[in-house]
Amino acid sequence: MSKDINLSKIVQITNAFIKLNFDDCQEFANNNNPEGTFWLGYCYVFGIEIEKDEKKAFTYYQKSADMNNSDGMYYVGHCYYLGIGVEIDEEKAFEYYLKSAESGNYMGIFKTAVCYRYGIGVEKNNTKFLHWIKKWVIYLFIY
Numbered sequence: 001m002s003k004d005i006n007l008s009k010i011v012q013i014t015n016a017f018i019k020l021n022f023d024d025c026q027e028f029a030n031n032n033n034p035e036g037t038f039w040l041g042y043c044y045v046f047g048i049e050i051e052k053d054e055k056k057a058f059t060y061y062q063k064s065a066d067m068n069n070s071d072g073m074y075y076v077g078h079c080y081y082l083g084i085g086v087e088i089d090e091e092k093a094f095e096y097y098l099k100s101a102e103s104g105n106y107m108g109i110f111k112t113a114v115c116y117r118y119g120i121g122v123e124k125n126n127t128k129f130l131h132w133i134k135k136w137v138i139y140l141f142i143y
Contacts, residue, residue, distance in 0.1 A: 022049035029060065034067035041075065045084065058085030065096065073100035074108045081120075094121030101132065109136045 022043045028036020041060030044053045058079045064072025077096030080089045094115045100108025113132035116125045 029063075032067070034064050034069035034072065037067065038064035038069050038072045038075070041072070054079075054085035056085070065099070068103070070100045070103035070105035070108060073097075073103060074105050074111070077108070077111065090121035092121070097121075101135075106136065106139045109139060 022040075025036050025040040025043050029040040037060050041057045041064060042048070043050055043057075044060060045057035046052065058076070061072050061075040061079060065076045066072075073096050077093045077100065079085055080096065081093035082088070094112070097108050097111040097115060101112040102108075109132055113129050113136055114120065115122050116129040116132060118124065
């Protein structure tokens with residue numbers, strides 16, 4: 001049954017991605033919609049119907065994170081980790097990965113585990129690594 005649910009989620013995400021356009025995202029962001037603000041950042045980072053601009057992408061990801069969007073939190077961490085639109089800062093990357101994990105974001109859960117395992121932005125801690133990687137595995141089986 002969980003495979004059907006996962007396939008259903010993939011179809012939903014794919015359909016949403018196909019319909020993604022800059023104007024709709026801009027309108028949602030203008031109305032302080034956290035999801036729309038996140039997707040506007042996504043448009044900027046990948047140049048979807050607008051010239052690619054990593055600094056603007058980061059700005060919109062940060063606004064989304066400030067509105068408690070777990071995807072925004074994750075992508076702010078991702079930007080800090082890779083230096084997308086900001087200087088690389090592993091401590092800030094970890095901070096935002098952890099925030100997204102605590103909000104239930106499955107990629108945030110995974111990245112938090114990885115950070116604890118390898119000491120990225122935080123001191124290595126195998127106990128915390130196991131805690132977060134177990135949460136991630138459970139998440140995969142439930143959703």
